Every structure is written in structure tokens, then in C-alpha cells.
Amino acid sequence: MSVWEQIDQPVLLIDEAIARANIERMAERAKERAVTFRPHFKTHQSAQIGEWFREAGVEKITVSSVEMAEYFANHGWKDILIAFSMNPRQTKRINALARRVHLGILIENMDVLPPIYLFGVEPLDVWLKVDVGNGRTGVDWQDKKGLHEICEVVTRIPRLRLTGLLTHSGHSYHAGSPEVVNIIFREGVDRLNQLRDDLEAAGFSGLKVSVGDTPGCSLCEDWSGIDEVRPGNFVLYDAQQANEGSCEIENIAVALACPVVAKHPTRREVVVYGGAIHLSKDYLEVEGIISYGLPALVRNDCWGDPIPYARVDRLSQEHGILWIPGPEFEQIAVGDLVCILPAHSCLTVQSMGDYLSLNGEKITTFNKKAA
């Protein structure tokens, strides 16, 4: 039975060969530059896909929650960074985890240190979360006084190892061009290095610099001043990343297969079973027009290229409305499948909870559904 015949509801397909090539390429980029590769696992969220990383030589990983750290610790990972500002309500869970694995956390304010001091008995790597311009979270890179103070307190708590300076240049996702991605990437690295020099002069020595965004790590060649990279999305990529130039369409490793349930020829619209609860409501903009993904026809054993000029025009809970202006509209029948390259693969993986490989194998995630 082909993979297509067994699909009767929305299914997230993964092309293992593409994902493995994406992993290999990024691992190679880090190796060539002698930079530690600590990939972010929040995109794929899967113990099985984690093994593909292990086969590419990865031993250190990044996750985005304590819950996800627990999952990967249960699957044999021994060196985990929780790249989310320390949540003091989870101090006991963090401490329990630190008993089992080499654990890193992010600190961006002093308020979370007393609970660690009170409850913590296990050693922890502490990274200072620095905002180099993204404006989401972290200590402002210009707030030297604030950063010195945190370093001062951290170094006085014996079990905390002040490890380095970490940022996420999330503003690179909307940079608009590879040139601007490069500027944002280097600006972030340079700001962290300035800070490192300042802190070194103040007696806090040996600090590492960690950066993370997929656009920067995919497109920028100069990694000087970086000790560790933490990209995540690159393993799957998606339509947003292709649209921003971080990857080619053929590097996208996932597509949502959706049954066609209706056609409306006067509007050139195809209605699929596949909506906001499968793709998420994230979108990309092409020439000012929003699309919730890129529709593609199925081929023998994989999905094809995106249909030219087509878009996922609207999503409701279970419905996806595709606009197909070209002759492909006539090639699609009710009962067929259409594939959608997701706008944002991280959120689509989270929504779906598991994958189907092109050879019909189910691949589960941290977030798999009970049913």
C-alpha cells in the first residue's frame, strides 16, 4: 500500500532524506568553524528524529521547556540547555532533572535566584539571556550594570556555574533579505563579544557566546566570536524560511497531506480537510498577500513543487481553502490528496503531534496525542 492510500485525514509527512541532509549540512558548517553545535529540538520534538542528530555526531541539545527537557532526558540525552528564561515555579523539577543530566538554564533577572538558592542542590550551567535587539526577552545588552549584578550573585551561589552569554536574534526571521540577516547576525555576535570583554575585565572570565537563529546559521559564513550555535527550524525548514531565503523549497522536509472535500470552480477554490488545528494560523506574506502555506500536488512517492501562484487563502478550525488559479485546479478531484508545505513547521509539528514518514512509518513526538 502506498503512503497515499493509507491517508484518510490530515497527516504530517516527513521526508527523512531531506531532514538528514539538513542536519548533516548544519553539523558540517559548525564543524568547519570549530563551533559547538547544540541544535534546538523544539522544532521536531521527536526522540526518533533526535537519533538522526545523534548519528550526525550531536551530543548536546537545546529545548524550550522543562517538560521537553524531561522527555529528551528520558530518551538518553545527557547534556541539555533549557533555552527559556528560568520559571521559578519549576525550580523543583529543574533540580530533579539536574540530578540526571548536565543541565543549563537561562537567567535574565535576579528574582529567580532566591528560589534556586533555596531549593537547588544540584549543579547547573547558568547562561545570561541577553537581548541584542530582538526586544522579546533578556537583559538589554546595553544594561551593563544589570548584567554585572546578576553575574555577581550567580557566582556567589556555589552550585551555579556562570557559563556564558546567550541570545536569540528572532528579528532575523523577518529580515527580508540574506544581507540583512547577515547584518543582524553579526551585530548580535559583536554585541555579545563586547559584553564578554567587559565582564572579563570585571573578573568574570571564560564566558562563552551562544547564538541561535536558523536564518543566521543557514546564511552567514563568518562565525568568529561564537562558541556555540543553537538553530532549530533548519531540520525541517518551512515556507516562511524559504520565503526569506534561508533555504530552498527542496530543503523543506515536511508537508501536510490533506483530503480534498470540495471544489468551487467559480472561485478557483479547493476545500481540504486540513485547517488551523493542523497547520496553526501562522502564515507567510508573498507580495503583500497572506498564505497559510504552499499547496503542492502529490507525486508517486513524495510531494511535488509548490503549485505556481497558488496559496492557502483561509483557514478555519478544520477547513483549509486553497486558491489555485492555474490549470492544476482541473487536475485536483474531490477524494484526492493535496499537500501543503507549512508556513511555520514548528507550530505545525506541535499541532499535529506526530509524523508519517514517506515509507509509512509513524514517528511520534514529545507532544503526541493519546488517541
Place this chain on the structure above:
Amino acid sequence: MSVWEQIDQPVLLIDEAIARANIERMAERAKERAVTFRPHFKTHQSAQIGEWFREAGVEKITVSSVEMAEYFANHGWKDILIAFSMNPRQTKRINALARRVHLGILIENMDVLPPIYLFGVEPLDVWLKVDVGNGRTGVDWQDKKGLHEICEVVTRIPRLRLTGLLTHSGHSYHAGSPEVVNIIFREGVDRLNQLRDDLEAAGFSGLKVSVGDTPGCSLCEDWSGIDEVRPGNFVLYDAQQANEGSCEIENIAVALACPVVAKHPTRREVVVYGGAIHLSKDYLEVEGIISYGLPALVRNDCWGDPIPYARVDRLSQEHGILWIPGPEFEQIAVGDLVCILPAHSCLTVQSMGDYLSLNGEKITTFNKKAA
């Protein structure tokens, strides 16, 4: 232990008393008008919450997928309408389900009838899905020829019971005022009644009229010409519905409790653990400004009113960035909880997978997580 003390990660709280009052009110509206109440269960998605409906006298339900129909059939529901255009790839599952329960399906094109004819052996209610102006899916209400043809074929297949005309006036969700909701609601009902008369004249008699949107069923008093209503969102309501005037803020039955992990005073921003993977990326617009929900402070045993002028300004995968311009900013500390009334409760429930009641009881859904 209070419900607040046990929360260390984003949790979807449900106020059972509010939800039960919402159910009671809508059941009463239908009863007063002698209209069948077939609530849509896609919003709450929970067998336990389904029991609250049963206690209010509900016996017939609506769902949005075959999978959800199977779940509720497994929880004792015997009369289920799958309000999603027939997906021919699920014909065998539909047939298996029709062996166990009184089942209804939606038809909007002829292409799906041959698979039913070939595989179907169980009786099915068939509703014609009519587009009365929403422009999402269904046969255009003006396409009388198309509707006659479908009726003709359906009545020739012995096990199919041509039951009625059904629409979802989804455009009422963005009507902007109760007056416009009323116009859209009545327009839809009137168009279905015109069609019913036409089809009656053509020999297709006894057809019912079914309508469904929460704004219309909440706000409109005149239900003449309606046999069945299928609202769903009203059980929980949400910030979008309150913003459109379909409910009051105090009718909203759910809120996402989120740990505070950082504050950025110069930007008046509070960073919470609670992002797109919890709330979904759906939003409301208030005076042209987007918000992904309404932040509220916690009270002793429930959440409070929305914080004036505050908004959920940005969401990333796990982060929510709240903008709190008023004095409430100073009342919030790292380590506290803040509640967020979701923009769109259906998608938040889907993202979260289960609820916590205010007395600390876990309430699971169809979509519950395995972990």
C-alpha cells in the same frame, strides 16, 4: 492546596459554573422557541463537559470530524451529526460508525455519492451543505439546479435519508455589531427557507432547516423558520465573542494561567510562559490593535476582569509578551501567575488538550496529550 499553587506551566482553567450557565441559557432559548438544540462539541471537545450538556437535556450533538464523532460515540452519544463536508476517504469509518449511532453527514457535491453507494450499507441522514453567503464551503444557495440534482441522486440511494438544509453563517463572527449579526442570521434562515419551498415544490418534502453560529444564536430573538440550531463556541465563549458583543466578559468560561518569567519595565512588558502553542495565533482587534487574548490578574479562587488597556502584544512558540500600561504592571512579579482570556477558545482548547477546573479537577478532551 489552592488551584494556583499547583500550577507550574501553562494550564487552561475552566469555570464550571459559567460553562453550565452558558449551556442552560442556550438550551432555554431553544426550548422556548421549540427548536431542536444540537450543540457543536468541537469547542469543548470533552466527554466530561458533554455530561453537563446531557444534564441540561441534550441528546443530539454536532461534531466537526469523523474522529471526533468516534470519540463521542465511545462516550455514549447516540445521535451525531458530522458537520464537515463528506470526505470520501473516510467512507468506511463513517459506515462503521453508522452501525453504532444515528449518524448525519453533509453533502455538497455529487462526487462523494458513488463511494457511499459502493461502500455504504448503513442508513445515514444526509444534510445538504448550503452556502448562504459565508463563501467558505457548501453549494451556493442560488444554485437551484445543483441542489435539485444532488437531492435527486440522494433520494435514489435507498439508505440515504434526505434530511434537510444546513448552513454555517461564519461571516457573522466578524459582523461588527449585534444589528449586523441579526441581519446575517435572518438572511441565512430566509434563504434556506426559500430553498426549502423550491425543493418542496419539486417533490422533496419534509426538509429541515439547520443553522449554527454562536453570534446569531446568542443575539437573535427571531428563530422562525429554523428546525435545529448547532452553536458551539457559546459553552466557553472567548475574547473575540465578547469583542463582537455576542457575550459579556463574565460569560467567558476559560482562561489560560501562565507563569510570569520576566518583566521589562521600560517597555511595560510582562513575559509569560504561555505562547502560540498554548493560545494559538488567533487574535482579536480592538480599535485597530491586535491582541492574542485579554490579560487578567488572579483572584482568590478565579481570574479577575481583564486588565484595562492591557493586551497580549506578541506570541512566539512558548513566550507571551503582555503589554500592561496601567498600575497593574507593578502588582505583577516574576513567579506570579497571570491569566489570559483566549482570543479564540476553540483553538486554545485544541492546543491545550485538557482543562483544570477551579477546584483542581483535571478534565480531559478528545485531543488530550499522551504525556
